[in-house]
Structures are given as C-alpha cells and as structure tokens.
C-alpha cells in the first residue's frame with residue numbers, strides 16, 4: 298500500500314535520510330525505531346507531505362505521491378498524528394475533532410460514535426478545552442482527530458511520549474484494534490521498545506539516517522532491535 302524507496306532528505310547541507318526504504322501494508326503495523334535524532338520524524342513527515350525528499354520515491358496505493366501537497370495526501374487517506382500531539386489548546390475536544398472535517402466530504406462530517414467507543418474519556422470531556430486535558434488524554438484526542446478523516450494509513454509519531462502507563466495500555470489496545478480491523482496500514486514511530494514490540498508486525502530500524510535493520514517481527518533478531526534503541 299505505502300512504499301518508500303531510497304529516499305534522501307537534506308536539511309541544508311546536512312543529510313537526514315540516506316537511501317531509506319520501508320513499507321506499510323493494510324492490517325499491519327510497521328514500527329520505525331531508533332534513538333533520538335536518527336530521522337524517524339523526518340521519515341514520517343516525508344510520508345505526510347511536510348518534508349520533500351530530494352531523491353527516491355514514495356507511492357501510496359500504487360501511485361507516486363512525492364509531489365502531492367499534504368492536504369491532498371490527507372484527502373487520499375493518509376492521517377498523521379505528530380509527535381507532541383499538536384492539539385489546539387483553546388478549542389474544545391469536540392472542536393478539535395471537527396478540525397478533521399476539512400479532509401472529508403460533507404456527508405462524512407459527523408463524529409462516528411465508534412470514536413467515542415474507542416476513547417470514552419473524550420465523550421465525557423467533549424466540552425472541555427483541549428489544553429485542560431492530561432498528556433495522555435491529548436494523545437487520545439490527537440489519534441481520534443486523525444480517525445475522523447477515515448484514514449487508510451495512520452502515522453503515529455511517538456504516541457507514548459510523556460504519557461502515564463495506564464493510558465499507554467489503553468492506547469496500545471486501540472492501535473491493536475485498528476490494525477486487527479484489517480482496513481488500515483499503520484506506521485508507528487517509537488522509542489519505547491516493549492510497546493513497539495507488542496504491536497509491530499514489521500520493523501524498520503534507523504541509525505544516523507540509514508536503515509540498519511528491517512524485517513518481519515518473527516524474522517528479525519529482537520535483541521538487535523532493542524540494542525539499536527537503547528541509549
């Protein structure tokens with residue numbers, strides 16, 4: 298579904314990604330792992346359309362998208378939950394969710410009750426401001442906002458960062474459930490090895506902008522994967 302081949306990215310003279318390739322398939326989770334600053338977010342931003350590689354290709358559902366702007370990719374089913382969540386603190390939970398409407402046709406501009414089934418706390422807090430939510434609740438809101446767009450590719454950039462363990466478990470269950478539905482590909486950036494390991498079907502491990510390990514979970518050496526993300 299999503300295929301990334303040999304992409305190179307530069308920030309000025311500094312090369313952030315070197316010939317990076319990976320893929321994401323329907324009903325599967327590809328975990329992108331690596332230490333701080335190795336290029337994980339840059340890779341996600343290339344898929345979402347916020348960073349333009351100088352070389353290589355990205356195709357989504359068989360079509361090249363590298364020149365498509367971010368809003369078009371969102372309309373074509375690619376949803377990005379950025380690192381740090383980036384919810385709107387002064388908008389209510391309901392209004393934050395409604396910002397996702399921009400990517401969908403008029404008839405789909407409703408909040409699917411399933412979203413509140415997945416995240417009941419958001420229903421209870423729907424009239425509260427986003428900024429009043431805990432970090433974990435904000436992460437749930439950011440994922441829910443992405444789901445409003447009915448994505449077929451969900452990009453999650455470090456969803457466990459700064460979140461208390463009980464909510465991490467809830468988020469893990471939701472991500473597993475979305476995968477198991479079988480109609481969505483998921484790209485998951487993580488530094489928390491156990492979380493990634495429980496969820497991943499495939500791994501892509503980056504180090505200094507390069508893929509140093511990749512493969513299906515039952516074929517890669519998990520201790521090697523772990524070693525690459527230990528500080």
Ligand SMILES: Nc1ncnc2c1ncn2[C@@H]1O[C@H](COP(=O)(O)OP(=O)(O)OP(=O)(O)O)[C@@H](O)[C@H]1O
Nearest residue numbers: 308313331332333334335336337338339340380488
């Ligand atoms: N906008 C930018 N301008 C210049 N350099 C950048 C920019 N964004 C990222 N970088 C640099 O590119 C490299 C990769 O950064 P990136 O954020 O993609 O890594 P990461 O693996 O996601 O790190 P983290 O886990 O800390 O989020 C780093 O050296 C970073 O300093």
